[in-house]
Amino acid sequence: MKKISVIIVLVLSVLFVKGQIVNPTSWTFDSKQNGDEVELIFKASIEDGWHLYDTYLPEGGPIATAFVFDDSTKFEFIGDIQKNPEPVKVFDETFQMNVGYFSHEATLTQKIKLLSDNEIEIKGYVLFMSCNDETCTPPNETEFSFTFNKGETSGETGLSPTSNEEITSSSTSGSASGQTIWLFVLISALAGLAAILTPCVFPMIPMTVSFFIRGSENRSKAIRTGFFFGFSIVLIFTLLGALFSFGIFGPNVGSILSTHWIPNLLFFILFLVFAISFFGAFEIVLPSSLVNKTDSQADKGGLIGAFFMALTTVIVSFSCTGPFIGALIIQAVQDGGMRPLIGMFFFGLAFATPFTLLAIFPSALSKLPKSGGWLNAIKVVFAFILLAFGLKFVSNIDQVYGLGILSREIYLAIWIVVFSILGMYFLGKIKFSHDSDLPYVGVGRLFLSIATFTFVIYLFTGLLGNPLSSISSLIPPAGTNTYLTQNTSSNAVHSSSTEELCGPAKYADKLHLPHGLPGYFDYEQGLACAQEQGKPAFVVFKGHACANCKKMENSVWADPEALQILSEKYVIIGLYTDDRTKLPEDEWINSDVDGKVKKTMGQKNLDLLISKYGTNTIPYHAIVEPDGTEYTMSVTFDDEEFKTFLEKGI
Incomplete structure (x- = not known):
């Protein structure tokens, strides 16, 4: 699990590093x-191909250029900012709104009136972000400083040596685009490899192996079918990128596949x-009618079967690959061009490679002497694993x-029974009708049974x-619907309920925060409480x-220091993006992202995440200080990194 965590953290961190160089x-x-x-x-001064956003943009859009002054009591503003040239107005497909921006160069002038004849120093910084047709930089700051009433008529440049100069010197205008596209390819491939290690995709491996065991006597046919299987996966993901890039699907389809009851029940x-x-x-x-039609045309039946197996693999994996695909799709659509196609192609290529090798590998296994018995045993073991993992849907x-x-207890009880039977199967105590005789227990089976029963005991501690x-x-x-774990959670944090914060939390009858932490489940209610308490x-x-x-909640959140900071220094707001609770009509919103009415709690929270932070990947964390300053972080399993993030807000 630790390796899986490191890879996932690497991929997700790379996704958000892009554009900072x-x-x-x-x-x-x-x-x-x-x-x-x-x-x-x-x-x-703006490099060719890039643009700087206007000083005013509609709410929910990109970051507008802003001038932030350390102390505005020394002067008063005269009129609005004068712009030369005037910003160009365009419709932004990503944010679905009209925005203004400058190209090449822009001069922005703000008139002020000094309120004293004494020497006055005016300091602050410019907050801005830049974009081109492929990528955007994160919001950046450049400091400025002016001094007046010293007998001089012009101010100092006051550029911070740690801000803009160092950043711009690290880039070259000719290679920036090439570097970013290759970085995006690397990100896509890493995401595809990391998706293999998610809990929903791993169980697909036995299904793939079992499917390709049949007909593996013909080596050349098995290899050809296996490669076509991998090609089909890449093709499906690439077509998916095309559908997203041309706006046929919205960015929420991955969330629907992973949370709606119909696909989960089908899975x-x-x-x-x-x-x-x-x-x-x-x-x-395959249906006999389909087999009869395909058998008449050489190997066409095998290829069709491989394609449908590939399609099944892609569809079922969506419940866990959704966050990876969602992040790639949103990033690609924001950058524009052919990136949705490129990103999904390399994602599919990396994702398909292990499956393709596994699809070909059984062909060689079936030719090994005396392979029938133990290959059947592998299928039975895979059956137990599929039975356990299917329960997740x-x-x-x-x-x-x-x-x-x-409930958690019933879930664990089912797993305990399933893996206990699996342990007995390894010991030869249970035999299926098509199993070979087992005269004795081999060393391999013995160690597998020991590992299985150890896991069963570990599961049993969960009931305690x-x-x-x-x-x-x-x-x-x-x-969640438990009696033993509720006591454990309440002992983790000896904190008050939300009634001692700012009153009862909406939806607290069905939603809970981990470790007994108090908090809210409505964005507006939580922010209002934070403002009221000055937290x-x-x-x-x-x-x-x-x-x-x-x-994350069971690892980095559970750290005693992190729990203490969360319970004492913050007002926690947990926003479920997949909850189907119907909202009162006066809480419905018209989305600026897709123009649709959001009627459920999950739809409203997901729309907030996409419109405000430009992503649909969860978990996603934001610290909002009373003055509106925000810090954000996606996912981490590093205790120190999480605590460092929490300390930013205090």
Whole structure:
């Protein structure tokens, strides 16, 4: 699990590092003084192909250029900012709104009136971001400083040696685009490899191996079919990128596949059917009519079967690959051009490579002497694993819709039974009708049984209150419809309820924060409480069906120091992006992202995440200070990194 965590953190951190290595906009400052009236002149030089956003943009759009003054009591503003040239107005496809921006250069002038004849120093910084047709830089700051009433008529440039000069010197205008496209390719490939290690994708491996075991006697045919299987996966992901890039699908489809009851129920049935098949009840074959049609045309039937297996692999994996694909799609759409196609192609290529190798590998296994018995045993073991992992899709439905049917205890009890039977199977105590005789237990089976029963004991400790942090992404969270884990959570943080914060929290009858932490589940209510108490707000966008959300809460959140900071220094706001609770009509919103009305809690929170922070990847964290200053972070499993982030707000 630790390796998986490191890879996932690497991929997600790379996704957000992109764009921080260049800054194509540099600033110079000047001033003109006439008595007590002064013109502050801010001149931006913008590299070719890039643009700087206007000083005013509609709410929910990109970061507008702003001049922030350390102390504005020394002067008063005269009129609005004068712009030369006037910004160009365009419709931004990403934010679905009209925005203004400058190209090449811009001179922005603000007139002020000095309120004293004494020497006055005016300091502050310019807040801005730049974009081109491929990428955007993160919001950046450049300091300025002016001094007046010293007998001089012009101000100092006052550029901070740690801000703009160092950043611009690290880039070259000719290679920036090439570097960013290759970085994006690397990001896409790493995301595809990391997606293989997610809890929903791993169980697809036995399904793939079992499918390609059949017909593996013909080596050349097996290799050809296996490669076509991998090609089909790459093709499907590439077509998916095309659909997103041309606006046929919205950015929320990944969330729908991972949280809506219909796809989750279908995924569970699919896993259950394959498990029963692997146990030997029946064999999964293509419909006879389809087989008859395809068998008449050489190997066409095998290729069609490989394509549909690839399609099944892609669809089922969506419940865990959604965050990776969602992040790539949003980043690619924001950058424009062919990036959605390029990103999904390399994502699919990296994702398909291990599956393709595994699809070809059984062909060689089937030719090994005396391979029949142990290959069948592998199928049975895979059946147990599919049976256990398929339960996760039922848990997703239960948590997202608040049904309260599959509690943590029941979930763990089912797993304990399943893996106990698996341990007995390794010892030869259970035999299926198509199993070979087992005269004795080999060393390999013995060690596998020991590992399985050890895991069973570990699961049993979860019934006694152990948070089971190493598998927390696979099981329901603690404190959901439980009696033992509630005691454990309440002992973790001896803090008051939300009634002692600013009154009862909306939706607290069905939603809970981990470790007994008090907080809110409505953005406006939580921010209002934070303002009232003068505390920063800790906003976490999460999901009932989010594996990484659960893992973070059971690892870095559970650190005693982090828990103390969260409970004492913050007002916590937990925003579920997949909750299906219907909102009152007066709380519905018209989305600026897709123009649709958001009627459920999850839809509203997801729209806030996309419009405000430009991502739909969860978990996503934001610290909002009382003065409006914000800090953000995606996902981390490093205790120190998480605590460092929390300390920013205090």
